[in-house]
Amino acid sequence: MPKVTINNEEIEVDDGTTVMEAAAQLGYDIPHFCYHPALSIPANCRMCLVEVEDNPDLQPSCHMPVNDGMEVHTESERVVKARKSVLEFILVNHPVDCPICDQAGECKLQDYYMAYDAQESRLRTEKVDGVKVYPLGPEVVYDGERCILCTRCVRFCEEITETDELTTAQRGDHTEIRTFPGQELDNNYSMCTVDICPVGALTARDFRFKCRVWLMNTTDSVCTGCSQGCNIHLDHFRNEVQRYRPRYNPDVNDYWMCDPGRYTYKEVHQDRLEDPMVGDNVVNWHAATQAYVSTMDEALDTFEPSERAMVLSPQVSCEGLHQARRFADEVLETDRLYMGGKPGGESDDLLMNADKNPNRRGIEYVFGGLEAVDSFESLVDAMEAGEIRVLHMMNKHIPTTDDALRARFVDAVADLDLFVLQAMHRGEMVFPPDHRGDFPAADLDDPTLVELADIALPSSSHAEQDGTFVNEDGIAQPFSQSFKPLYNSQPDWQIFGRLGDEMGHSLSYRRLADLREEMFGDAEDDAKPKTLDDKQSKSRAPADAATQPTPAE
Amino acid sequence: MDEKILSKFFDRDDGHKLEVYEDHGGYDAARKAAEMSREEIVNEVKASNLRGRGGAGFPAGVKWSFIPQETEEDKYLVVNADEGEPGTFKDRQIMQRDPHQLIEGCIITAMALDLRYCYIYIRGELKFTEDIIQDAIEECYDKGYLGEDIFGTDQDLDIYTHISAGAYICGEETGMIEGLEGKPGKPRIKPPFPAIVGVFDAPTLVNNVESIACVPPVINRGAEWFANLGVEKNGGPKLYGLSGPIKNPGVYEAPSGITVRELLESPEYGGGMKEGKELKAYIPGGSSCAVLTPDELDREMSFEAMREVGSNLGTGCVTFVDQDTCMVRLAARLAHFYHHESCGQCTPCRDGTGWSAKVLDAIEAGRGRHEDLDLLEDMTGQIEHSTICALGPSLTFVVHSYLDKFPEEFEAHIEQGECPFPSWSLDDTKPAAAE
Numbered sequence: 001m002p003k004v005t006i007n008n009e010e011i012e013v014d015d016g017t018t019v020m021e022a023a024a025q026l027g028y029d030i031p032h033f034c035y036h037p038a039l040s041i042p043a044n045c046r047m048c049l050v051e052v053e054d055n056p057d058l059q060p061s062c063h064m065p066v067n068d069g070m071e072v073h074t075e076s077e078r079v080v081k082a083r084k085s086v087l088e089f090i091l092v093n094h095p096v097d098c099p100i101c102d103q104a105g106e107c108k109l110q111d112y113y114m115a116y117d118a119q120e121s122r123l124r125t126e127k128v129d130g131v132k133v134y135p136l137g138p139e140v141v142y143d144g145e146r147c148i149l150c151t152r153c154v155r156f157c158e159e160i161t162e163t164d165e166l167t168t169a170q171r172g173d174h175t176e177i178r179t180f181p182g183q184e185l186d187n188n189y190s191m192c193t194v195d196i197c198p199v200g201a202l203t204a205r206d207f208r209f210k211c212r213v214w215l216m217n218t219t220d221s222v223c224t225g226c227s228q229g230c231n232i233h234l235d236h237f238r239n240e241v242q243r244y245r246p247r248y249n250p251d252v253n254d255y256w257m258c259d260p261g262r263y264t265y266k267e268v269h270q271d272r273l274e275d276p277m278v279g280d281n282v283v284n285w286h287a288a289t290q291a292y293v294s295t296m297d298e299a300l301d302t303f304e305p306s307e308r309a310m311v312l313s314p315q316v317s318c319e320g321l322h323q324a325r326r327f328a329d330e331v332l333e334t335d336r337l338y339m340g341g342k343p344g345g346e347s348d349d350l351l352m353n354a355d356k357n358p359n360r361r362g363i364e365y366v367f368g369g370l371e372a373v374d375s376f377e378s379l380v381d382a383m384e385a386g387e388i389r390v391l392h393m394m395n396k397h398i399p400t401t402d403d404a405l406r407a408r409f410v411d412a413v414a415d416l417d418l419f420v421l422q423a424m425h426r427g428e429m430v431f432p433p434d435h436r437g438d439f440p441a442a443d444l445d446d447p448t449l450v451e452l453a454d455i456a457l458p459s460s461s462h463a464e465q466d467g468t469f470v471n472e473d474g475i476a477q478p479f480s481q482s483f484k485p486l487y488n489s490q491p492d493w494q495i496f497g498r499l500g501d502e503m504g505h506s507l508s509y510r511r512l513a514d515l516r517e518e519m520f521g522d523a524e525d526d527a528k529p530k531t532l533d534d535k536q537s538k539s540r541a542p543a544d545a546a547t548q549p550t551p552a553e
Numbered sequence: 554m555d556e557k558i559l560s561k562f563f564d565r566d567d568g569h570k571l572e573v574y575e576d577h578g579g580y581d582a583a584r585k586a587a588e589m590s591r592e593e594i595v596n597e598v599k600a601s602n603l604r605g606r607g608g609a610g611f612p613a614g615v616k617w618s619f620i621p622q623e624t625e626e627d628k629y630l631v632v633n634a635d636e637g638e639p640g641t642f643k644d645r646q647i648m649q650r651d652p653h654q655l656i657e658g659c660i661i662t663a664m665a666l667d668l669r670y671c672y673i674y675i676r677g678e679l680k681f682t683e684d685i686i687q688d689a690i691e692e693c694y695d696k697g698y699l700g701e702d703i704f705g706t707d708q709d710l711d712i713y714t715h716i717s718a719g720a721y722i723c724g725e726e727t728g729m730i731e732g733l734e735g736k737p738g739k740p741r742i743k744p745p746f747p748a749i750v751g752v753f754d755a756p757t758l759v760n761n762v763e764s765i766a767c768v769p770p771v772i773n774r775g776a777e778w779f780a781n782l783g784v785e786k787n788g789g790p791k792l793y794g795l796s797g798p799i800k801n802p803g804v805y806e807a808p809s810g811i812t813v814r815e816l817l818e819s820p821e822y823g824g825g826m827k828e829g830k831e832l833k834a835y836i837p838g839g840s841s842c843a844v845l846t847p848d849e850l851d852r853e854m855s856f857e858a859m860r861e862v863g864s865n866l867g868t869g870c871v872t873f874v875d876q877d878t879c880m881v882r883l884a885a886r887l888a889h890f891y892h893h894e895s896c897g898q899c900t901p902c903r904d905g906t907g908w909s910a911k912v913l914d915a916i917e918a919g920r921g922r923h924e925d926l927d928l929l930e931d932m933t934g935q936i937e938h939s940t941i942c943a944l945g946p947s948l949t950f951v952v953h954s955y956l957d958k959f960p961e962e963f964e965a966h967i968e969q970g971e972c973p974f975p976s977w978s979l980d981d982t983k984p985a986a987a988e
Contacts (some may be wrong), residue, residue, distance in 0.1 A: 043742050088932075173906075
């Protein structure tokens, strides 16, 4: 193992370690633009130049492997001067339009300028003109003047999605990013190029001019778009989700997430069921609970346990499902459980899964397997046969794209004696949304199930509560509350607690931690989802993140 | 120089034909090399003091010895015929008038290093030489000089010509390799060097046309004879291209280490400056070399001698500059060249070349300030040690040498607010001064 001396500190590192990685292990953060830990290394930005003794040229630390006995200086006068110069060279043709740039506030160029340059400008020459609003594809807009040509986006499309849409065109300071003729940047991950763009050259159409980044708060969360459970930064401002950004987790999604998943944040705000409803009347929670107690008490007296059923939603957190299990068991006293959720959809080899529900494995975990949970089709059959008279349904997703089956279900619901719906939305959300993240109007206008419900209770989205999803690989991933429940909604686990208490059972918890303790605490080790050990920790570090510090993105 | 080695057919219209070449002992060197071991050939080239003739002057034999001997994959020879250095026009003469010497050089090089394929990477503007070289290659295939088991050895060799899509940077060896692979000409980071990972990721030898053309004489007449034609560490005859306001501009063959004065003044070569022209400066080997003043006229044309004064022998094609030339304008012109040819990969070169060109333009147009001179010196100095290839640093040498050698001209521009050489002025609104 080679030993290298960095700024007079010696460190022994693995073969093939680059100077930048070795420096990171010693705690030196070497500035860089083009280097990205998940991409190949072109060493073209020259920001990470360091001085290597006995070498006349400054060396790019991202590319230079460590040799035994090498002596490196990352903070010498020459290096500091070179960094300053590289920043000055970048600014020669950079428009410095930070006031109207969406990247301002999270821009590497801004940060590095303040950290390493911050001198009076020596530039008097005219700048090279570039394209200013150039759509590379349906999601991504390019600004050629802000671009520093680090080629991260080009390499992303070559190496991660392997779709090869992008290249550099022209040469010298006229170089710009372009799509190849006849192509557009239209892969499932195109907005990742916006994330990895270190400056404001690539912006997402969805987020352009929407919110200054310094106004937003960020919560660590999990994407609900599919069963992959990509880790995200949930950026929100004034109780409104502004965007999702992927959060690094080598076990789940690396640095990436898909475009359709990104747009699922719109579900948090679109077409929400805002207030509890009894029949056609908007009521408050007290009235809704009272109505529930009186109708359900009567129904429990009238119908056998086998005539009562519950539809579970794999959209709901483990905490909500745990409460659902207790509620079915203790209040409804039924074991007729059926699988709800969204129907399957598009998938690919990278991150997108066909199962569009984030927590199917959570149902499996909470209910000790999926054997106890029957298919939606068998629910419809049972309802049509008149076997089910009382139905408590979580979320109004109908897990099929078969129109006939959907119609049969709706008809059967109309024949129920008691139908309770506990849902986020009024209408049916179709997934994935179309390319601009909009949901087809026809589907939003279909509040049939809400109208049919004797009692409809508004539940909160994952942004409004703490919770846990278990992804397809069995990794339990906690997510945090970003803002308080919107409108009059409540988290599912609290709704069940409230209803259960009122029905005379002790179902509520003072703290979510108590519920989690009960849910996970005495589980057998092999039955536990992989990362439940840190279920209550506030640290959101990825499960098996490298123990060695690594260079930043 | 009495006997012409590299330029013996330059005056003949039929020098490019195989029969003429063979009448003068052509392909004897290849036959001789076929009898020699690989090691003997390499050692002979090493002993000949042949220096790379493309500009860097790396000893050819040493470069050859970097090619790994036993490899599973086929190895490549790439002949750099992308002659694009401003002021340089020597390789095209070989390609046009004596292509068989080049091909014979390729054959011997391939025998020495077991190179299976050879690409001659020709500058796009020199398309006409491709036809000539291609005809010569056909002649060789007909004779069995190329193909399988050439000259009775077990060496196979195929030669292909490739026309560059056109960029100065493709003359840089790794930029050339990228271009050959069909990619934009953007130099690679070294190491790995092409000798290990070259074209199509195989070991590759990249040599200049003139370097390869020197190989047959080395083998034919021995390393000692070749080395004795030059000076210490710079062996053999060399082609010199002379340009500028001199009596006889053109390409001349002369020994390595000849003085610049002899090249300029000897009636055999340049014949002196034109009537009424006085020498003010000269660029020894293409635009990327630092400019020198007449007091360095007695310098030897060797890599060591030129490096002593901070310049370079480069390609050996000398550009003479006369008294009426505005050096600021010349520096600006060259800066524009490097700006135009920068591939755009590395930040310092991509943005620094254009910036310096614009600053030089401003000074030339009389809009300069005294602090611009410090800015130029400082800013171009930061390009020098921080880029992937040598294009950016070339601009550093250029700007620094013009600032260093002709500071008074820069000062004059700034103080007078206009170019003191009216006929060279960038400002078209002013009438040129009457002669």
